[in-house]
Amino acid sequence: MVNDPGNRNGGCCCGAVRFEISADPVLVELCHCKTCRRASGAPVMAMAGIPVAGFRFVAGEPGRFASSPGVTRSFCALCGTSLTLYSEAFPGEIYVSICSLDDPEALAPEIHIWTSDRLGWFETADELPRYRRFLADGV
Ligand SMILES: [Zn+2]
Numbered sequence: 557m558v559n560d561p562g563n564r565n566g567g568c569c570c571g572a573v574r575f576e577i578s579a580d581p582v583l584v585e586l587c588h589c590k591t592c593r594r595a596s597g598a599p600v601m602a603m604a605g606i607p608v609a610g611f612r613f614v615a616g617e618p619g620r621f622a623s624s625p626g627v628t629r630s631f632c633a634l635c636g637t638s639l640t641l642y643s644e645a646f647p648g649e650i651y652v653s654i655c656s657l658d659d660p661e662a663l664a665p666e667i668h669i670w671t672s673d674r675l676g677w678f679e680t681a682d683e684l685p686r687y688r689r690f691l692a693d694g695v
């Protein structure tokens with residue numbers, strides 16, 4: 557059920573890393589940027605921006621790497637699942653891959669960002685607003 561906090565926990569594919577979400581998302585987005593594509597191995601990454609105090613790892617210790625200056629991503633060091641993104645540009649939020657939730661339907665994307673990097677063969681028919689880069693940059 558949408559907006560049921562009980563459905564917002566998640567983890568990686570192999571189960572070694574688990575997390576809990578206890579706050580409402582600030583924003584749920586589909587990111588088409590090249591870095592999300594590489595990090596996830598998928599055409600887009602669906603992510604929820606969660607206030608940092610409302611997110612915690614509860615099992616396992618994820619691997620981390622800097623995917624761009626000021627941006628740290630976490631992943632399961634055993635199975636490779638992309639889990640989170642933290643950007644110094646958005647210091648109050650941690651972005652969580654909603655496809656790593658136990659119930660990915662609990663949080664639905666609201667916008668597309670970084671459509672300037674969208675793959676030509678990947679198009680969706682939803683009516684969500686689209687931004688060439690970040691929401692804050694405008695359309
Ligand atoms: Zn794993």
Ligand SMILES: [Zn+2]
Nearest residue numbers: 587588589592
């Ligand atoms: Zn991205």
